[in-house]
């Protein structure tokens with residue numbers, strides 16, 4: 001994996017510091033069930049923020065509210081001071097990209113093609129241009145392919161560019177999801193359980209990748225059940241329990257908070273333990289999800 005990625009001009013381009021994403025009073029109800037209860041969360045430029053909590057705490061539902069998949073019952077979500085439209089493709093266009101807990105790749109397309117799909121919000125050539133296939137179209141396509149290859153280099157997948165996505169090992173499918181999300185040139189990347197189903201080596205590599213993404217000026221909000229991953233990586237961690245934000249603070253503060261230990265960790269997190277299984281909560285994912293399915297983020 002290379003550790004540099006040439007910067008692209010992006011509407012999400014951000015100066016260091018200051019609020020990037022601001023969720024205020026977000027409530028999400030499904031009939032009689034309140035999955036997210038009045039949650040406030042800010043992600044600042046240059047930050048890696050973790051979102052943790054037990055299975056069913058409302059983490060993915062909250063992500064869905066942030067990215068336009070769900071329209072919150074109440075509350076607002078702003079990005080760079082502007083309220084985000086409740087449409088996933090417009091949220092992506094505004095500069096917020098995401099990956100999914102259940103991998104959503106185009107299984108029968110190549111690795112490169114999957115990344116090219118991720119660029120569609122950044123290509124200016126319209127339908128007419130695509131039909132006529134004039135010089136503008138060919139120039140834009142060449143630029144997109146070059147950028148997609150850069151992203152595959154960055155994520156360590158360049159040598160698999162022509163492989164079908166469904167033939168990649170599970171850990172590489174997760175990396176490809178990240179590469180595809182980066183293809184939209186986001187200012188903020190939301191990762192939903194990026195290490196689910198990975199072995200410890202793949203998890204450590206993903207940690208490096210997330211640091212490298214942040215070093216490119218892209219803020220990251222990440223849901224994970226692997227506490228070593230979260231506490232190593234995050235500048236700040238928010239804990240959701242039964243839809244409510246229980247605690248928010250630095251990794252040190254959160255891992256030692258009695259309420260977090262009682263509601264989620266079970267026992268104090270031992271950063272010195274070399275036993276990766278001990279550092280890993282039971283992920284709330286269905287491990288059978290390793291099969292790929294069509295992308296739904298434009299729903």
Ligand SMILES: Nc1ncnc2c1ncn2[C@@H]1O[C@H](COP(=O)(O)OP(=O)(O)OP(=O)(O)O)[C@@H](O)[C@H]1O
Pocket residue numbers: 030033035053054055056057058059060061062101284285
């Ligand atoms: N579309 C939906 N309709 C009805 N209930 C839903 C829907 N989506 C989520 N829920 C419910 O909302 C609650 C929160 O679920 P959510 O998936 O957000 O939790 P989570 O913290 O992401 O859990 P996990 O760690 O297991 O992924 C659960 O009780 C879930 O059953």
